[in-house]
Structures are given as structure tokens and as C-alpha cells.
Amino acid sequence: MLELKGLKKTYKQGRTSINAVDGLDLRIDDGELVAIVGPSGSGKTTLLQLISGLDRPSSGTIHLDDIELTSLSERRLTKVRGESIGFVFQQFNLIPTMTASENVQAAMAPFGLKAAERKERAQSLLAEVGLEDRAGHLPTQMSGGEQQRVAIARALSNDPKLVFADEPTGNLDSETGAEIIELLSNLSKERGQTVIIVTHDTAVAEATPRIVRMKDGKLSL
Ligand SMILES: Nc1ncnc2c1ncn2[C@@H]1O[C@H](COP(=O)(O)OP(=O)(O)OP(=O)(O)O)[C@@H](O)[C@H]1O
Ligand SMILES: [Mg+2]
Numbered sequence: 001m002l003e004l005k006g007l008k009k010t011y012k013q014g015r016t017s018i019n020a021v022d023g024l025d026l027r028i029d030d031g032e033l034v035a036i037v038g039p040s041g042s043g044k045t046t047l048l049q050l051i052s053g054l055d056r057p058s059s060g061t062i063h064l065d066d067i068e069l070t071s072l073s074e075r076r077l078t079k080v081r082g083e084s085i086g087f088v089f090q091q092f093n094l095i096p097t098m099t100a101s102e103n104v105q106a107a108m109a110p111f112g113l114k115a116a117e118r119k120e121r122a123q124s125l126l127a128e129v130g131l132e133d134r135a136g137h138l139p140t141q142m143s144g145g146e147q148q149r150v151a152i153a154r155a156l157s158n159d160p161k162l163v164f165a166d167e168p169t170g171n172l173d174s175e176t177g178a179e180i181i182e183l184l185s186n187l188s189k190e191r192g193q194t195v196i197i198v199t200h201d202t203a204v205a206e207a208t209p210r211i212v213r214m215k216d217g218k219l220s221l
Pocket of ligand 1: 020041
């Protein structure tokens with residue numbers, strides 16, 4: 001369970017300040033698939049950064065089960081993030097000189113697995129996203145949709161409780177984008193993972209069971 005209470009992030013820029021997230025209350029249950037939508041600048045990315053502990057809120061609390069994230073030290077927060085959260089980005093962010101398998105394996109570096117175990121695990125994750133026969137391909141040798149699947153396999157390497165995807169279909173055509181959303185949705189069902197997708201795409205949002213709308217840092221109807 002993820003629960004946000006009175007979450008607020010104020011950015012100060014000279015004499016002006018911007019409430020990028022402005023007193024937000026939100027509860028997301030385990031295994032939910034949620035789309036966060038809203039106009040540019042409404043605070044979606046800021047919200048994801050706060051929940052994932054990449055940025056600290058100005059006030060408010062974030063409970064991930066019984067852990068209150070804002071009270072953790074930087075060290076503990078990094079540990080929670082490494083163990084519990086997976087990220088998928090609009091630009092895929094794969095390492096261009098590494099194959100699909102190596103990209104997924106690189107994310108397992110902190111787990112202390114043997115090389116053979118890493119390789120086997122990467123292969124099984126790639127199979128889960130439908131890419132068992134692309135393990136040896138470099139990012140430039142794959143389509144955008146395939147690269148995003150590799151990025152999803154990489155995000156799953158720590159078997160995270162939460163998966164965050166910020167505009168995961170932003171660089172894909174609508175059909176490929178729909179396939180990526182279906183994949184995220186199936187993973188959420190099969191693995192019981194909570195998946196939070198930030199999107200501008202109304203078709204993407206409509207394919208998810210729950211839509212959270214943001215405007216000016218607040219929830220809107
Ligand atoms: N590091 C920062 N310093 C100052 N202001 C910031 C910073 N990051 C974001 N902002 C401001 O906070 C507001 C929310 O930004 P955010 O990136 O969260 O929006 P968004 O909903 O993700 O937009 P988009 O759909 O364009 O990605 C914007 O007004 C932005 O200018
Ligand atoms: Mg954004």
C-alpha cells in the first residue's frame with residue numbers, strides 16, 4: 001500500500017516559488033494499475049520523484065506499507081528504492097554499448113549474484129517481456145517497442161513492489177504503445193505489482209482501471 005498525506009513540494013526560484021505538488025492526498029493499493037494524467041507542468045514527474053525518493057518533499061508524508069519514506073536517511077531511502085522500485089522512462093535509457101541481456105544484467109549488479117545466475121535471470125526476464133530471441137541485440141538493433149520491453153525487463157530485475165513509468169509510450173506509435181501498456185498491465189496482474197504510469201495519452205489512460213488527474217499540483221476531477 002502506498003499512501004500520501006498532505007504531500008507538498010515547493011521549488012524556490014529567486015523571489016518566486018512554485019508549488020509543483022500542492023498538498024496531495026492519495027492512496028494506492030497493492031497490485032493497482034494507475035494512470036496519472038494532467039497538463040504539462042501539473043506536477044506529475046515531481047510527484048513520481050517524491051514517491052520514489054529521488055527528491056524530498058517540502059512537507060507531508062509518504063507511507064510505503066509501514067515505512068514512512070520522508071523520515072528515512074538518504075542511505076536507507078536508497079536501499080528501499082533499490083529493493084522496492086523499478087523505473088521505466090520515455091527515452092528507454094538503455095546503455096547503447098550493451099546488449100539487451102547485458103542491460104538487464106547491469107541492473108542486477110548490486111544483488112551479489114554469480115555471473116551465470118545473472119545471465120539466466122536476465123534471459124528469463126527477457127522471455128517474460130517477449131524478447132527471448134533478442135538477448136544478444138544492441139539497442140540500435142531493436143525497434144523502439146523492443147527497447148522499451150528491454151527497459152521493462154530491466155525495471156523488473158529487483159522484483160520491485162512498485163513500478164513507475166513516466167510517459168513510457170511517448171516515443172512509440174500508438175499501436176506499439178498499446179502493446180507496452182498491455183505488457184505493464186499483465187505484469188501487474190501476474191506479479192501483483194503496483195504500476196503507476198504517467199501519461200499524456202488519453203488512449204493509454206483509458207486502458208487503465210484507475211485514472212488520477214492532476215492540475216496545478218493538486219488532484220482534480
Ligand atoms: N527542479 C525544479 N526547479 C524549479 N521548478 C521546477 C523543477 N522541476 C519542476 N519544476 C516546476 O514544477 C512544475 C511541475 O513540473 P513537472 O515536471 O512535475 O510537471 P509535469 O506534470 O511532469 O509536466 P510534463 O507533462 O510537461 O512532463 C512546473 O511548473 C515546473 O516548471
Ligand atoms: Mg513530466
